[in-house]
Amino acid sequence: MPRTVTLALLDADGALLGALPPVEVEVPWWQETASVIAAVQERFGIDVSVLRLLHAPEHFPGGEVTYLAQTTDPTTSLPATRAVDVDLSDHPLRPDYAKPGGPDRSLDWAAERLHELEFGPIGAATQMRTWNLSAIWRLEAAAGTVWLKQVPAFFAHEPVVLRWLAAEGFGLSVPIQLATDGSRMLLAELPGVDLYAAGLGVRASIAATHHHIQIEAAAEVTRLIGLGVPDLRGPRLTEVVTRVTDWYAESDPALEALVAGLPERWAAIDECGLPDTLVHGDLHPGNARGDEVHQAILDWGDSFVGHPGFDILRMTERVTEPDAAALVEAWATRWQHAVPGCDPVKAIDLLRPVAALRNAATYARFLANIEPSEHPYHAGDVPFWLRQAALAA
Known part of the structure; x- marks a missing residue:
């Protein structure tokens, strides 16, 4: 679904000029700005920078979207604008x-x-x-x-x-x-392309590369936490997801039982013998760039110290069941070689509902740390992942 984009425009000094007439943009993703800027330049002949989201429909992506933007072009060269009401006061959570x-x-x-x-x-x-x-x-x-x-x-x-x-x-x-x-x-610059459409072979290659990183990081957990990497090992993650479910969840017996049983579940996961390590936190092919031979892993902002199984579960999303099974089997084999006697397959089975809870907690963290006008990006994600956790329990 394309976007119909309206820009509330500021001048170089930050004064509100008004809203430009809307432009149509084929790229639906609200955060993608290059196509918006190109459309405004083509239609109005001005250069702008997009600052932030002001209004958006309930469902992401596409639809009618309004942003605050700024131009350094002289006001004499700007097209006619219409009056628009925008709160220009600062917000403590605004980057x-x-x-x-x-x-x-x-x-x-x-x-x-x-x-x-x-x-x-x-x-x-x-x-x-x-x-x-x-x-x-x-x-x-x-x-x-x-x-x-x-x-x-x-x-x-x-x-x-x-x-x-x-x-x-x-x-x-x-x-x-x-x-x-x-x-x-x-x-x-990194060679290649973003690998959103990667097949099984590329996903397997990314997972293998990441395994080498996780083996090295397993011996550096204390140092990584000291450097500021979030600690989401079992007890800490249990605290986080419990607060999220208490705040967001309606009464759901399956979800309540899952959260209440987290200490025992973590004990069983720990018995499987895999070490805590550096977790990417969002390890899907779109967060890698390269080709079929070599890939570099991008976007480490979601990273934390925790269980390595979270990343292979993310990598197996949106693939066929046979492909997911192949990826997990290869992942388990690598860990069995690295940690003789461990049981990665059992760990993954135990971790599946916890991964959904962790996703819910991630989006809740975003919502707690961004200003309200940006909430539409993530508002539906917390209840969605809580439902997934209940279903997987």
């Missing part, structure tokens, strides 16, 4: 990249770092995505393409994880950071 002037501040920082790195000036900067989880720009510098990524505070450990992975020798399997400043990262 800097979603504030007036935020994109320019990030691009100025990137330009300074690229100059220091002798990449030359930025010839073109395309805002690819912006939402409550990240802002991503493709920068065409004289020495080649570079990516600028900025994340909110609750993903602040992502650059830390990338630095740790590079230091441990996994530089070819993850994005390379060229520069970092808090939540801002300049990342080197």
